[in-house]
Each structure stands twice: as C-alpha cells, then as structure tokens.
Amino acid sequence: MIEIKELHKYFGDLHVLKGIDLNVEKGEVLSIIGASGSGKSTLLYCINGLEAIQKGEVKVDGVSVHAKETNLNKLRTKMGMVFQQWNSFPHLTALENVALAPRIVKGRSKAESREIARAQLEHVGLNDKIDVYPSALSGGQQQRLAIARALAMEPEYMLFDEATSALDPELVGEVLDTMRLLAEEGMTMICVTHEMGFARDVSDRVAYFHEGVMEEIGPPDQIFNNQKSERTAKFLANVR
Amino acid sequence: MNFDYTFHWRPVFRKLPELLEASLVTLQVSVLSMIIGIAIGLVLALLRIGGPKPLAWVASGWIETARNTPALFQLFFFSFGLGAFGLNLTPYLIVLMGLSFNNAGYLAENFRGGFQAVPDTQLRAARSLGMSSAQAYIRIIIPQVFRIVYHPLTNQLVWAVLMSSLAMIVGFRELAGETQAQAFKTFRIFEYFAVAALIYYVMVKLILGISRLLAWRLFRY
Numbered sequence: 001m002i003e004i005k006e007l008h009k010y011f012g013d014l015h016v017l018k019g020i021d022l023n024v025e026k027g028e029v030l031s032i033i034g035a036s037g038s039g040k041s042t043l044l045y046c047i048n049g050l051e052a053i054q055k056g057e058v059k060v061d062g063v064s065v066h067a068k069e070t071n072l073n074k075l076r077t078k079m080g081m082v083f084q085q086w087n088s089f090p091h092l093t094a095l096e097n098v099a100l101a102p103r104i105v106k107g108r109s110k111a112e113s114r115e116i117a118r119a120q121l122e123h124v125g126l127n128d129k130i131d132v133y134p135s136a137l138s139g140g141q142q143q144r145l146a147i148a149r150a151l152a153m154e155p156e157y158m159l160f161d162e163a164t165s166a167l168d169p170e171l172v173g174e175v176l177d178t179m180r181l182l183a184e185e186g187m188t189m190i191c192v193t194h195e196m197g198f199a200r201d202v203s204d205r206v207a208y209f210h211e212g213v214m215e216e217i218g219p220p221d222q223i224f225n226n227q228k229s230e231r232t233a234k235f236l237a238n239v240r
Numbered sequence: 241m242n243f244d245y246t247f248h249w250r251p252v253f254r255k256l257p258e259l260l261e262a263s264l265v266t267l268q269v270s271v272l273s274m275i276i277g278i279a280i281g282l283v284l285a286l287l288r289i290g291g292p293k294p295l296a297w298v299a300s301g302w303i304e305t306a307r308n309t310p311a312l313f314q315l316f317f318f319s320f321g322l323g324a325f326g327l328n329l330t331p332y333l334i335v336l337m338g339l340s341f342n343n344a345g346y347l348a349e350n351f352r353g354g355f356q357a358v359p360d361t362q363l364r365a366a367r368s369l370g371m372s373s374a375q376a377y378i379r380i381i382i383p384q385v386f387r388i389v390y391h392p393l394t395n396q397l398v399w400a401v402l403m404s405s406l407a408m409i410v411g412f413r414e415l416a417g418e419t420q421a422q423a424f425k426t427f428r429i430f431e432y433f434a435v436a437a438l439i440y441y442v443m444v445k446l447i448l449g450i451s452r453l454l455a456w457r458l459f460r461y
Contacts, residue, residue: 050364077370087365091383091461100379101369133461146365153369 001025001061002047002157002190008055009042016042018212019056026156029189031199033223034209035235040192041084043209044159047190048079060157077105080150084162086142088134088149094121095130098149106153113152120148124178140171144178151182158182160191196239200224208232251426252435262418263439269336269407269414270400276336277343277396284344285351299348306345312406314338319410331412338407339400346399350392354385387459394451398444405440415439 002024009017017039024030032040045051047058049065049072058065063075089097098117102108108116121127124144134142143163150158160179164172176198183189183202193199199206200220207217208229216222216229227233252259287299306314315338322329329337358381366376405416413421415436423432 048368050367073367073370073372076368079368081365081368083361083365083368085359085361087359087361089362089365089380091387101371104375104379105370135461149369 001059002188003059004043004047004056005059006056007043007046007053007058009039009046009051010054016212017046017053020214022207022214022217024157024188024190026188027186028205029183029187029191029203031203031206031220032190032192032209033194033196033199033206033235034215037211038209039212040209041161044081044161044190044192047159048076048081050081073105077153078155079157079159080147080153080155081159082143082146082150082161082163084165086139086146086166088137088142088145090134093131093133094126094137094145097134097145098152101149102152116152117148120152121145123151124148125174138171139167140174143167143171143175147175147178147182156188158187158189160189160193162192162194164193164195194239196224196236208235210235245430247431248428249431249435251428252422252431255422255432256435258418258422259415259436259439262413263415263443265418266401266404266414266416267443269332269339270397270404273336273339273343273400273404274393274397276340277347277400278393280340280344281347282351284348285355288348288352289355302341303345303348306342307349311338311342311403312409314342315406315410331407331410334410335404335407335412335414339404342403343396343400346396347389347393350389350396351385354388355381357388358384390455390459391451394448397447397451401443401447402440 002022004020004022007017007020008015020039020043032043034040042051046053047060047065049070053066060075060078063070065072065075089100092100095114095117098120099113102113102116103110118127118130121130124147126141126144126148129137129141129145134145137145147158147163163179164175167175172195176195179189179191179198180202191198191203203220205217206220206223208215208223208231210231216227216232218228222228223232224236227236284299284302287295288303291299315334318329318334318338318341319331362380362384363376366380367373371379404414407414408417408420411417419432419436423429426432
C-alpha cells in the first residue's frame, strides 16, 4: 500500500504540491488527470524518491520513502517507473536493457536475468526484437521495452508518467493495450495520463489535480459523469 | 635560382633502425600521456560540472591554461619552470607530464560536452530501477559518454603524437629528437626530417585505422 500524507513539494519558490493526501491499495489502478503543471508527474517522482519533499510523508508498504535511514535503491525495486520519454538505454540491446537491473541490482545470475528478460519481452510482445538496439525500435516498441524493463524487477507497483504523451498517435494503442494487460493481471498502478478513455475504462479510481491540489478523487463514473467539483467539470469539458 | 643540392638518402636509411626505435618511444609516451590525460580529464570534467567551488575553479584554471597557451610553453613549464624552483625532472618525465597536462585539459572539455549530451533522464531511468548512483554512471552514463567522445579522443591521441615532437627542444630523444641528433651529425637535415615526417604520417594513419576498426567493433548501436 502506498500512503501519502500532507505532502508538500516546492521547486524553489514554486509550490508544486500543496498538501496531498492519498492512499493507493494493493491491486488498485489509479489514474491521475489534470492540466500540465498541476503537479501530477511530480507526485510520481516523490513516490519513488527521485524528488525530495519539503513536508509530509510518503510510505510504501509502511516504509517511509524520504527517511534518511531508508535504502532507496532497495525500495525502488518495488516500484517500476515508466517515463514519458521512454529512456531506453541506447547502448544496450532490448534483452540487455531488460536483463541489466535484475543482474546488477538484484544479483541474479547472468542466465537467470536473461531468462527473466526474455519472459518480460514476450509479455509485452517484443519477443522478435530481443537482439535489436533501441534505435531500431519505434516509439511504441521502445515504450513497451521500458515497461518490460520495469517489470523485470518484479515490482509490486507500477508508476506511469504520461507513458503515451510522446508517442505518435498510431502508436498509442499498443502501449495502452500493454497497460490494460497489466491492469487485468492485477498490478497496482498509478497512471498519470491524458488518455481519458484509458482512465475511464481501466481505472478503479480517477484523481483530478489542479494547481498542486487534488481537487477530486473517485470512481471513473463520478469523475467523468457526476463531478462534485466545478473545476473537474470545467477541465473535462475542455479536454473532450 | 640555382638548385644544386644533391639528395643523399643513404645516411638516413642506415640510421633507420634508430629512427624506428625512437618512433616507438614517441608512441609510448603519447599513449601513456593519453591514459593519464583521460583519467585526469574525467576528474576535471566532473569537477567543473558539479564539484565544490574551489575545486571547480582549479579545474577551470587547468583547462583554460592547457587550451589557451602554446603547448611548447607548457613543456617549458615542466622543464625550465620547475627547474627554476630546483626541481629538475628527466626529459622523459618532462614530456610525459607536459603532454598529460595538455591532454587532460582538452579531454576534460570533450568529456564535459559528452556528459551534457547524455540526457538527465537516462540517470533517472537507471535510478528508478534501483541502481545506485555509481552503478548508473558506470553502466549507463559513461558508456554513452565514451561513444560521444570516442572520435575526439582519437584526434587527441593524434595531436599528442604530433605534439610530442616538441620534446626535442627539451632534449628528449623521441622521433623528432633522435632525428635532430642524427641529422646534425651528417648535415643531411632535409633528408632526415623528410623521412621522420613520413614515419609520423604512417603512425597517424595507423592510429586512425585502428581507431576506425575498434569503433566498428565497439559501437554496434
């Protein structure tokens, strides 16, 4: 379970997150929507400790992410992260991209980690691209590679930071399908997304962020059809 | 103008073994100065990017001096300069330190450019997988930087080989020094330096060829 309490985050003078309270249960799929600059991506970075926080607390399975004594490298193996700019490692083949972290972070043997990598590449439908370098993959394939790479660490949570925003329109579908597949398999997911269809169909809950505040959170039906907040309604009226 | 100079190549060819041996010294001191230069250059680059202020200044001073003053003067510093303080190094050490100093300065800027060319997001992605900072640098960042600086690195090695010829002025017997010593025994100065130039040319071409082969082998992506 991910517990976020009274979380405040500043970039210099800029107050990016203004007291976020949020719990995400095991097995839940949460989508976060909102305008650019509303703090949704920053929240993900705070959850896996890539960003420091100024106030409040983030706990993952009871472990405080920003406490000094926390072994962040170890904690991060529980949380896979997929970025907007997929960030495949260009100097490694698809297989090596996925096999690297299990070997050097988790200490798996070379053969074991390659086996894990092969299985995950198949999982995301890249079994025919094993020995290919990322430069020869399309954006959608690179994003699926990034998902396989995160899954290879056998995470309990997956954080998606606008995973389809940088993709050509015709490539969005294959990545969303992969994310749907994970959701069906019961993965706990937090998805920052601009894909309203995905948020509506796949999520258990949807949260709307506005200027660093979680304006509204609830089941997709509430957010998309019976908004309690004016702001949510206005935002959705604009994106549709 | 009357051209009445007669070429005599025989004396040069008789001393060819000595010249070739001296060219090995050239290669050795150049390669060694590159290895030292790469190690120091990497440190200078990292210090200039994100080191504590005083150390970043030292790094900047080193880089600026190495790049913006004559290489010959840099050699003089390690010979006459240090000599004035009673520190008399052997010619070999003078040349090795001079070349390393110069290489480090130039390579530092190459490395700095390389580090800046690798997006920050690569580091984030690596860290998000649970890699430590050191693991991320060694496995993800530095291999990418290495590819970016590979050709500049080759250029610098060529430059080091050619620049090492300045060593003859501080009395070191690498190829240029040896050539000069032999040339002034027979006064076949033109012939000697022509042959030496040819040897330099072949060495540089060899380095470039090997570098290209290695690049082809190393960078499959």
